[in-house]
Amino acid sequence: MRISQLSAASGVPIPTIKYYLREGLLPPGEQTSATRAEYDVGHVRRLRLIRALLEVGRLSIASIRKVIAAVDDEDLGMHKVLGTAHYALAPAVEAHEDDEEWRRARAEADRLIADLGWRIDPGAPTRDELAQAILTLDRLGMPATGEALRPYAAAAIDLVVEHEIGTIPIDGPREAAVEALVVGTVVHGRVLDILRRLAHESVSARFFGVPES
Amino acid sequence: MRISQLSAASGVPIPTIKYYLREGLLPPGEQTSATRAEYDVGHVRRLRLIRALLEVGRLSIASIRKVIAAVDDEDLGMHKVLGTAHYALAPAVEAHEDDEEWRRARAEADRLIADLGWRIDPGAPTRDELAQAILTLDRLGMPATGEALRPYAAAAIDLVVEHEIGTIPIDGPREAAVEALVVGTVVHGRVLDILRRLAHESVSARFFGVPES
């Protein structure tokens, strides 16, 4: 398969494929001569992964590179790979260590996690993300205690345990499992968010008494 | 309150405040002379709203402008304002009307919404977003039927009905209610996403047998 065919098969323009090659998101094709390289279905797959992370997961190219490096590292365990994807999804909230308010929010986040009995790396950036969300809710005068957030945590754990982790093809090849895990994490997150907004619209229509169209 | 005090009170640098004024996100202060304008707590509040939508909600400046215009429009009903926020959160997925695969995914999305009995505007961009997510899952060989997504829908509706819509201060001033609604929608969405990723990490640690640290 040549680059033009790869482009046709994936729907990604040639210059963009070249860009991904340069950026190390896509492994180079097998060189058959100085001006020809051969690509295969693995490259089509990889492009699908990239586009899924990019368009649905809204990851940056830099984050995708990290995720892909983890996926490709055969020595990395599943948990580590998934962790890389999680951390790539956490959008680099810089902690304001010196801020009193911030430290309170961060403590609240840590407490919630501890109360739930969840096993989370103490250095996980997700903790900072949670702290920022709590801080924002606080500042806007909305309830952001562990009590208020518990229903969200319950929903989250149910969905993850019963639905997502359960559908991973553990028996298949490592690559398939890792990809399912990473993409599933990212895409299911968006699905849930979309459905929540749809539910919101629907409930709001009834609640605020918009007439049936 | 002058601009430097507004900056100090909100933590937003003066040049950025000037930028928001230019962009129409922040209403101009009351002119007291050619070189002086007076700002008040409303401006601090507004800056908090902007930063929440920007940093937590990850909305673009253009989207925030639309949301704010809706919030400020006294003639607009709650449902309309909330709709504006929802649509601002839907990240402009352009529909590929001519693509057979796409039309199938969109039909699946519409069917799921109809089956759930949800009242969603037929022109809601959220429908397209859902279609794209379904399409992505499909392409990666993951289940994306109504059946598979039902648990997510159930979780979404429970959270929205029981938790979010319930906590809106309907009795207070319109502005407070609208703001709570809009920000709540945005921030709660992120909270749920964050908690889901945390749950994922925790479950994954157990599932893949990472030793207790």
Added chain:
DNA sequence: GTCATTGGCTAGCTGTACTATCCAATAATG
């Protein structure tokens, strides 16, 4: 009277995700 601050303006900067163009080497085609 001096000096810092303000609003308003225009211009510049940084980062991200591409696009476009050029080139010589090669492959396909008649």
Added chain:
DNA sequence: CATTATTGGATAGTACAGCTAGCCAATGAC
């Protein structure tokens, strides 16, 4: 075998977002 198209590789340019910086005359505080 001659012509035409395509390829990989490289470099440069584009478009947009979200600020950031500098300048200016007017003004206000001390």
